[in-house]
Amino acid sequence: xxxxxxxxxxxxxxxxxxxxxxxxxxxxxxxxxxxxxxxxxxxxxxxxxxxxxxxxxxxxxxxxxxxxxxxxxxxxxxxxxxxxxxxxxxxxxxxxxxxxxxxxxxxxxxxxxxxxxxxxxxxxxxxxxxxxxxxxxxxxxxxxxxxxxxxxxxxxxxxxxxxxxxxxxxxxxxxxxxxxxxxxxxxxxxxxxxxxxxxxxxxxxxxxxxxxxxxxxxxxxxxxxxxxxxxxxxxxxxxxxxxxxxxxxxxxxxxxxxxxxxxxxxxxxxxxxxxxxxxxxxxxxxxxxxxxxxxxxxxxxxxxxxxxxxxxxxxxxxxxxxxxxxxxxxxxxxxxxxxxxxxxxxxxxxxxxxxxxxxxxxxxxxxxxxxxxxxxxxxxxxxxxxxxxxxxxxxxxxxxxxxxxxxxxxxxxxxxxxxxxxxxxxxxxxxxxxxxxxxxxxxxxxxxxxxxxxxxxxxxxxxxxxxxxxxxxxxxxxxxxxxxxxxxxxxxxxxxxxxxxxxxxxxxxxxxxxxxxxxxxxxxxxxxxxxxxxxxxxxxxxxxxxxxxxxxxxxxxxxxxxxxxxxxxxxxxxxxxxxxxxxxxxxxxxxxxxxxxxxxxxxxxxxxxxxxxxxxxxxxxxxxxxxxxxxxxxxxxxxxxxxxxxxxxxxxxxxxxxxxxxxxxxxxxxxxxxx
Numbered sequence: 001x002x003x004x005x006x007x008x009x010x011x012x013x014x015x016x017x018x019x020x021x022x023x024x025x026x027x028x029x030x031x032x033x034x035x036x037x038x039x040x041x042x043x044x045x046x047x048x049x050x051x052x053x054x055x056x057x058x059x060x061x062x063x064x065x066x067x068x069x070x071x072x073x074x075x076x077x078x079x080x081x082x083x084x085x086x087x088x089x090x091x092x093x094x095x096x097x098x099x100x101x102x103x104x105x106x107x108x109x110x111x112x113x114x115x116x117x118x119x120x121x122x123x124x125x126x127x128x129x130x131x132x133x134x135x136x137x138x139x140x141x142x143x144x145x146x147x148x149x150x151x152x153x154x155x156x157x158x159x160x161x162x163x164x165x166x167x168x169x170x171x172x173x174x175x176x177x178x179x180x181x182x183x184x185x186x187x188x189x190x191x192x193x194x195x196x197x198x199x200x201x202x203x204x205x206x207x208x209x210x211x212x213x214x215x216x217x218x219x220x221x222x223x224x225x226x227x228x229x230x231x232x233x234x235x236x237x238x239x240x241x242x243x244x245x246x247x248x249x250x251x252x253x254x255x256x257x258x259x260x261x262x263x264x265x266x267x268x269x270x271x272x273x274x275x276x277x278x279x280x281x282x283x284x285x286x287x288x289x290x291x292x293x294x295x296x297x298x299x300x301x302x303x304x305x306x307x308x309x310x311x312x313x314x315x316x317x318x319x320x321x322x323x324x325x326x327x328x329x330x331x332x333x334x335x336x337x338x339x340x341x342x343x344x345x346x347x348x349x350x351x352x353x354x355x356x357x358x359x360x361x362x363x364x365x366x367x368x369x370x371x372x373x374x375x376x377x378x379x380x381x382x383x384x385x386x387x388x389x390x391x392x393x394x395x396x397x398x399x400x401x402x403x404x405x406x407x408x409x410x411x412x413x414x415x416x417x418x419x420x421x422x423x424x425x426x427x428x429x430x431x432x433x434x435x436x437x438x439x440x441x442x443x444x445x446x447x448x449x450x451x452x453x454x455x456x457x458x459x460x461x462x463x464x465x466x467x468x469x470x471x472x473x474x475x476x477x478x479x480x481x482x483x484x485x486x487x488x489x490x491x492x493x494x495x496x497x498x499x500x501x502x503x504x505x506x507x508x509x510x511x512x513x514x515x516x517x518x519x520x521x522x523x524x525x526x527x528x529x530x531x532x533x534x535x536x537x538x539x540x541x542x543x544x545x546x547x548x549x550x551x552x553x554x555x556x557x558x559x560x561x562x563x564x565x566x567x568x569x570x571x572x573x574x575x576x577x578x579x580x581x582x583x584x585x586x587x588x589x590x591x592x593x594x595x596x597x598x599x600x601x602x603x604x605x606x607x608x609x610x611x612x613x614x615x616x617x618x619x620x621x622x623x624x625x626x627x628x629x630x631x632x633x634x635x636x637x638x639x640x641x642x643x644x645x646x647x648x649x650x651x652x653x654x655x656x657x658x659x660x661x662x663x664x665x666x667x668x669x670x671x672x673x674x675x
Contacts, residue, residue, distance in 0.1 A: 007481045009528035010197025010258065010489035012444060014506075015205060016226030016241055018141065019090045022494040023185040023511040026170035028087045028100065028142070029160040030183070030225045034235045035065065038082035038145065041073070049084070057083055057234035063223045064156035065146055082147050087160065088115075089141035091496065094510040098163030100133040101171035102144070108155030109147040114140035129155070135163075158223055177220055177244045177280075182252050187511050189252060192493065194528040197288065198250055199258035199443065199489045205229065205240035206293045207301050209262040214269045220244035229301065243276050251282045258288035258355075258443075258489065261337045263304040270337050274344040289341050290355040290381065290443065291334035295326070296365055308333075327365055331356075331372020338376040357381045357443055363422040370430060379439035379486070380427050384416040385448035386476055398455035405456070405463035409447060410472050416445075417479045424484035440484055444491035446473060446520065450503035461499035467572045470519025477527045490524045516601045522570065540567040542575055543640025544608075544628055550648045552614030556591070559612050559645050561626050563597055565604045565634060573599040575631040577608050584622035584647055589613055599634075612647055622647045 014020050018033040025031055037054040040047050048054075053073070058066040069081040088095040099119070104110065105128055112118055112133055120132040135142060142160070149155045161170040165186055175183035182189065192198070201207075208229050211217060218225060218239045225241045243259075250257035259277065261270055277287055292304035305326075311317055312325045320328055338354040345352045356373050358366025360382035370380060388396075388408040396404075420440070427440040449464045451457025463469060480488055495506030507521035515522060526532035542565055549559040565573060578594035579586065586592035591611035599606055608626065628641045 006530070006533045007485045007527075008196040008487045009194070009524060010199060010256070010487060011192065011195040011507075011524070012199045012201060012489055012492040013203045014492055014494045015202045015229065017228055018086045018088060018226075019496060020494055021091050021094050021496060021506075021508070021510050023096065023162065023188050025183055025225070026162055026173060026185050027159050027175070027183065028162050029085075029102075029144075029158050029223065032085040032087045032144070032160070032224050032226075033089070034085070034224070034226075034228055034232045035059070035063075036084040036086070036232075037234060038084050040080045040082050040147070041077055042080060043075075043077040047082070054081060057081070059234060060156075062157075062219065062221050063235065064154065065149060066154055067151040068146070068149055080148070082145055084143065084145040086114075087142040087144070088137065090139055091137075091141065091510075092139050093137035094497075095137050095141075096163055096165075096512075097135055097137050100135050100142070100163060101159075101161045102131045102133060103128045103159050103161075103171075104155050105129075105157045106150065106153045106155040108149035110155055111145050111147055112143060113145070114138075114143040116142045116144075133160075156223075177248070182248065183245065184249060184252060185511075191508065191511070192255075193253055194525045195253075195255060195490075196528065197256040197258055197286075197487060197489055198246075198253070199260075199288070200241070200246050201258075201260045201290075201293050201443075202492065203241040203246065204260055204262070205238045206260040206262065208238045208303055209240065209264070210237045211239050211262040211269065212264045213266055214272050217269070217273075218242040243273055244280075247277060247280045250285065251280075254282070254285075256286040256288060257281060258290065260293055261289065261291050263292040263307055263333070265337075267336070267340060270340045271344060274341045278344055278348065285351065286353055287345075287351055288353045288355055288379070288441075289338065290357050291337045292330075293357070293443075294383075295330040295357070295369070296359040296362075304330075324368055327368035328372045331369045331374075334369070335373045335376045338373065342376070353378045353439070355379050355381045355441070355443070358423070360384045360416070360419045360423070363419070363426055366423060367426055370426070375430075375434050377438070378436075379441045380423055380430070381441045381443040382419065382423050383444040383491070384419050384442055384480065385445055386413050386416050386472070387448040387450070388412065389415075393454070393456075396454065396456040396459075400456040400459050402459050402463045402466055405449065405459050406466060406468050406472070409449065409463065409469070410475075413472065413476045413479060416476065417483050420480055420483040420485060427484075439486040441487040441489070442480065442485055443489055445480070445488055446476075446490050446505065446524075448503060448505075451499060451501055453501040457501065458499045461504055464504045465519070467519050470523045471571060473520050473523040474526065474532060477523065477532060481527075481533070488527070519571075539634050540565045540569055540573070541637045541640075542566070542573070542628065542631055542634045543637035544577075544626060544643040545640075546644040546646070548646040548648060549612055550650050551612060552650070553616050554614050556611045556613055558609040559590075559647075560607050560609050561643050561645070563606045563608065563628070565599055566637075568602050568604050569599065569633055570601050571633050572601060573632060573634045575634065575636075576629045577626055578629070579610060579645075580625045580627065582623040582625055582644070583620075584624040584645070586624070589615075589622050589647060590624055590645070610645060612645075618649065620649050622649070 039051045039054045065083045116133040116135050118131050119134045220242045227238045231238045298305045308329045354377045356370045356377035392408045427438045430438040449460040451460040492505050497509035545562045547561050579592050597606045624645050626643045
């Protein structure tokens with residue numbers, strides 16, 4: 001990285017699944033769940049989902065249902081097969097309300113339910129069936145079911161367009177490569193726009209991909225662009241999103257795409273994929289390419305690591321050093337794919353960044369993979385996450401506080417920076433060996449608070465979304481930049497809210513989430529737009545104004561003091577306050593108080609209140625003070641951190657009360673003299 005520049009910022013994209021809060025496509029059907037087999041009993045009118053007795057659905061190459069089966073069960077009852085799907089399921093209503101437009105070709109009975117109510121239906125002028133759906137979002141999402149279909153002209157080619165957005169109408173837009181419009185929702189594009197690189201590992205279903213040949217790929221013509229992490233009986237191949245959609249998204253955002261090659265893919269697949277990218281990614285864009293993902297990770301779902309483990313037992317690998325075989329095979333496979341990309345990009349290799357992905361915590365492993373790749377790489381990539389250590393977790397319990405988790409996470413930023421420094425030295429060594437620059441990049445990173453089902457899981461989730469975690473992420477990003485990182489690709493853009501064993505990585509839990517409270521998203525955007533590297537603006541100053549109140553003869557009254565920030569802050573501001581006696585005595589003339597005031601981002605005024613005790617004694621005007629201390633993300637105004645509360649004695653008759661009020665007029669206020 002040049003001395004006068006800062007690291008670029010990218011973003012990992014979530015798998016395309018119906019339970020994602022991302023409004024990825026204007027056509028919501030593209031992100032719908034793979035077909036769910038249903039068995040409808042015509043005798044009982046009962047419906048079962050994913051019944052093992054139901055045969056796999058008959059589908060064409062694009063995922064359309066060709067026909068539905070009918071059979072007789074053991075009780076002699078007629079059972080009819082149906083095909084269902086879901087959209088925006090399990091999001092707590094966190095998706096767009098309004099009128100959706102569904103259309104499809106062919107003949108059949110199609111119904112909608114859960115959050116969707118059909119308000120109009122019929123045929124379009126071009127002969128397509130349509131249904132206008134009034135959608136009131138809840139956790140249920142939108143249900144669509146093909147109840148029956150005509151085998152000679154099946155119901156197919158479904159679209160479910162989202163409601164109009166800021167004057168833009170999507171109904172009728174059937175995207176294909178080369179179209180003059182984007183298939184992606186404007187809000188999705190808007191909130192991805194700050195990021196320079198888009199890593200498609202999740203969207204490609206890389207960790208569980210079944211792709212071996214070009215025919216296994218997801219095609220742009222397929223009716224949906226997601227497969228889910230495990231596939232289904234009817235759609236068993238896990239193949240993620242098509243290359244055409246990924247290239248379109250990168251072009252729409254003028255971003256550099258980062259692709260992951262499926263670990264089982266043959267050379268023909270790799271070559272054809274690379275060729276499409278070369279010919280269709282807009283000029284001026286860099287293309288990152290990586291083989292598989294986290295070949296050191298043996299956790300559930302990381303199939304490439306287990307595949308490599310199986311390869312070690314093959315006769316042709318018997319001569320490999322057992323301590324090195326995992327990394328040698330991984331590097332060998334990565335080199336094969338990287339060399340194909342180099343061939344395809346011959347004469348344009350300045351646009352290609354071949355990635356040697358390593359293990360952040362163990363730079364020796366990263367070095368072994370790089371050795372096995374034999375120089376067929378342009379960047380070394382790691383995932384320098386920050387998280388409490390296993391030793392710290394061993395002392396955690398159900399009573400572990402958010403403050404403790406935050407403190408431990410902040411303390412471990414230093415560990416991630418040390419990993420980064422180790423890999424920066426490795427990148428420099430390879431730069432010297434190869435005679436050309438080798439970048440250091442983060443393929444993933446950020447807070448990694450995975451609760452693992454432990455009693456402290458909720459504390460981890462709360463800490464992840466605490467405003468202070470945004471501050472930690474800002475400091476962490478500054479540290480990575482200073483340690484020599486060239487590109488940081490955050491993990492990840494969107495995800496469901498809620499405490500889970502694997503943690504909460506999402507920068508946005510709703511596509512339309514208010515950005516004022518998306519603290520980690522704001523931190524990464526600040527790095528992306530450069531504001532994080534600018535000198536920090538001075539913190540706002542805080543003051544508290546004095547206040548006056550008539551005492552009253554009995555009971556209590558609230559005396560309200562106003563706190564003011566000189567400017568709105570992008571982070572929460574807190575300050576402690578407390579009362580102290582003057583001529584007024586706590587317990588007799590007022591109720592002593594203390595506490596903390598929080599200004600949310602954007603707020604500039606807050607109040608504190610103190611109870612004043614009324615009596616019938618003639619004791620003259622009395623005062624007490626309210627002082628501010630220990631501000632966080634602000635400074636105290638030199639002359640305004642202490643306010644006076646004045647209690648006007650109203651027990652000396654009208655003349656005394658008027659005289660008291662007259663003496664309380666602030667300096668500089670003019671008007672008729674009070675007699």
